[in-house]
Amino acid sequence: MTVTTEEARAAGLVAPRARTTADRPRGLSLALRTLGPLALLAAWQISSATGVLTPDVLASPGQVVQAVGELWGNGQLGDALSTSLTRAGLGLLFGAGVGLVLGVVTGFFRLGEELLDSAVQVLRTVPFLALVPLFMVWFGITETAKVALIGVATSFPMYVSTSGGVRNTDRKLVEAMRSFGLSRWAVVREVVLPGALPALLSGLRLSMTLSVIALIAAEEINSTEGIGYLMAQAQNFSRTDVLAVCILIYGLLGLAADGAVRVLERLLMPWRPVNGRAVAGR
Amino acid sequence: MSAPAVHVRGLRRVFGTRAVLDGIDLDIARGEFLALLGASGTGKTTLLRILGALDRADEGTVLVPPARTVVFQEPRLIPSKRVLGNVTVGLPRGAATRETGRQALAEVGLAGHAEAWPSTLSGGEAQRAALARALVREPQLLLLDEPFAALDALTRLRMQDLVGDLCRRHRPAVLLVTHDVDEAIRLADRVAVLREGALVRDETVAVERPRDPADPAFAALRRDLLADLGVHQETKTETANSN
Numbered sequence: 001m002t003v004t005t006e007e008a009r010a011a012g013l014v015a016p017r018a019r020t021t022a023d024r025p026r027g028l029s030l031a032l033r034t035l036g037p038l039a040l041l042a043a044w045q046i047s048s049a050t051g052v053l054t055p056d057v058l059a060s061p062g063q064v065v066q067a068v069g070e071l072w073g074n075g076q077l078g079d080a081l082s083t084s085l086t087r088a089g090l091g092l093l094f095g096a097g098v099g100l101v102l103g104v105v106t107g108f109f110r111l112g113e114e115l116l117d118s119a120v121q122v123l124r125t126v127p128f129l130a131l132v133p134l135f136m137v138w139f140g141i142t143e144t145a146k147v148a149l150i151g152v153a154t155s156f157p158m159y160v161s162t163s164g165g166v167r168n169t170d171r172k173l174v175e176a177m178r179s180f181g182l183s184r185w186a187v188v189r190e191v192v193l194p195g196a197l198p199a200l201l202s203g204l205r206l207s208m209t210l211s212v213i214a215l216i217a218a219e220e221i222n223s224t225e226g227i228g229y230l231m232a233q234a235q236n237f238s239r240t241d242v243l244a245v246c247i248l249i250y251g252l253l254g255l256a257a258d259g260a261v262r263v264l265e266r267l268l269m270p271w272r273p274v275n276g277r278a279v280a281g282r
Numbered sequence: 283m284s285a286p287a288v289h290v291r292g293l294r295r296v297f298g299t300r301a302v303l304d305g306i307d308l309d310i311a312r313g314e315f316l317a318l319l320g321a322s323g324t325g326k327t328t329l330l331r332i333l334g335a336l337d338r339a340d341e342g343t344v345l346v347p348p349a350r351t352v353v354f355q356e357p358r359l360i361p362s363k364r365v366l367g368n369v370t371v372g373l374p375r376g377a378a379t380r381e382t383g384r385q386a387l388a389e390v391g392l393a394g395h396a397e398a399w400p401s402t403l404s405g406g407e408a409q410r411a412a413l414a415r416a417l418v419r420e421p422q423l424l425l426l427d428e429p430f431a432a433l434d435a436l437t438r439l440r441m442q443d444l445v446g447d448l449c450r451r452h453r454p455a456v457l458l459v460t461h462d463v464d465e466a467i468r469l470a471d472r473v474a475v476l477r478e479g480a481l482v483r484d485e486t487v488a489v490e491r492p493r494d495p496a497d498p499a500f501a502a503l504r505r506d507l508l509a510d511l512g513v514h515q516e517t518k519t520e521t522a523n524s525n
Contacts, residue, residue: 003309005343008289013345016335 059241064248067241076230081249084215084226087143088253091150092211096204099155103162103203108169108192120159128153129217136222146218153214157206165199166192194269201265208257212250286345287312287423287455288333293342295328302328304479306342312422313453317466320476321511326459327427329476333457334425347422347455351415353429357408359400359415366396369415386414390444406437413445417452424454430465442468463507467500468493475510483510 003011041061047053048060055063071077102120105112131152139145169192177187193200219228227246234242265272288310295303302325310316320326331337332344334352359368370383387396390410400408409429416424426445430438446469449456460466466473467487475483483506489499505515 003286003289005289005291005345008286008345011285012347013286013289014348015344016333016346016350018332018335018338 059244063241064244067245080225080227080230087146088150088211088215091147092154092207095151095154096158096207099158100162103159104166104188107163107166108188124156128214132217141222149218150211150214153210154207157210158203161199161203162196165196169195197269201261205261209254212253284311287347289345291343293344294340296340301479306481310455312455315449315456315469315471317458317460317470317473318476319460319466319473319507324476325479326476330425330427330457330459349421350423350425351419351421352425353412353416355428355431357412359408359411361400365398365411368400368411369418382418386418390414406433417448421454424456426458428460463504467503475507
């Protein structure tokens with residue numbers, strides 16, 4: 001009556017091959033992640049050592065490390081970093097805050113969209129770099145000009161992502177919450193914002209990247225401190241090692257911003273499955 | 283026993299420390315309709331997913347035909363494709379494919395909806411489109427994962443008739459995973475009950491077709507299956523049914 005495995009195979013049956021990924025050990029995953037940056041570093045070192053990259057084009061990794069030591073030792077790097085981070089942070093706070101509020105208003109309230117959306121869309125198309133001269137005239141060479149520029153640059157990605165995310169809110173869920181007597185503000189707080197969090201955080205990621213770009217633009221012109229100032233100085237003296245340090249710092253800032261958003265994702269959205277995979281059930 | 287369509291020996295699947303499937307042996311013959319019953323969380327969907335290559339086995343031998351398709355609990359239609367496009371998705375393009383797709387839609391009674399968007403379909407219609415998508419691939423094994431669970435009672439009865447009809451015509455081996463005892467008895471050639479990782483019952487349905495719930499054999503099997511699932515009915519039902 002019963003069929004043996006051999007007979008079943010002979011009848012043309014095959015083993016189902018599930019394309020599920022086995023969980024990788026954390027260490028291996030981390031090692032694979034660092035492989036790319038390490039390869040870049042190795043390539044840089046090799047081309048410097050073999051003379052393909054001469055110091056007047058780009059300093060070698062060793063010289064860059066020395067420059068970091070020198071700048072850190074005389075306090076220049078610490079001062080520049082704290083100044084620049086304050087500017088970027090303040091600008092991001094204002095910009096992302098305004099973008100968030102406007103995004104919720106236009107995404108959730110019909111009147112808000114009708115009144116605001118087209119105006120914001122028009123402003124959004126203006127490249128923020130074009131505002132640099134205008135801000136100089138308005139604010140002079142002050143911190144306000146720099147923070148305002150970063151704020152303007154970072155508000156638009158946040159606005160677009162937020163209003164999109166809010167618009168995708170589950171209307172049925174909103175309807176259900178209204179039937180339980182929640183006020184509009186309570187609905188926004190309990191349903192709309194948590195639902196829009198993925199979009200919101202991807203907007204924040206874009207805003208953070210833009211805040212660094214805007215920071216460079218603001219500091220390259222007429223500043224007396226900050227990383228951009230350090231770069232301008234290094235450019236005058238053809239110090240490619242200091243330039244490389246500054247570029248690396250910008251890169252690390254971007255990386256740190258990305259990491260911060262990942263941590264935020266995990267902290268703010270504990271209900272979401274880890275690694276995009278549902279927790280195995282049944 | 284005729285040629286096999288599914289051959290499972292000693293299948294184990296562990297989630298964390300819990301063996302959801304613990305040493306399952308199962309055979310399904312070609313053209314046979316097996317209904318697999320079990321309470322929530324007993325691993326029936328996991329077994330189906332392993333047969334459909336959507337999950338892996340931790341231990342044991344699993345053999346299935348190369349051509350197999352799944353109908354899920356939800357329709358899982360691509361919202362950006364029209365109904366016909368959803369039915370023929372992944373198949374080689376061409377007039378012939380479109381024609382077979384249309385025929386499959388006609389078989390499930392959706393001939394007029396070929397150009398509709400999935401979002402305009404009702405729950406039952408969407409599930410019929412999912413059924414057409416599964417059948418158009420001419421599977422040797424059709425895996426049905428509680429395909430009627432989300433439908434209203436009337437639509438469910440109609441869908442059950444449709445599925446029974448289509449399976450008799452196309453003769454794929456079928457594994458139907460369900461909670462619904464009546465549905466299992468109505469449709470299946472054989473019923474099995476999964477409990478605590480093992481098949482506690484595996485028997486041929488002896489009730490004559492067409493199967494009538496008023497048939498005493500139907501009622502007896504129904505009571506036995508419900509008892510296996512932990513639902514004990516009072517004997518009053520029995521006297522009512524046998525009269």
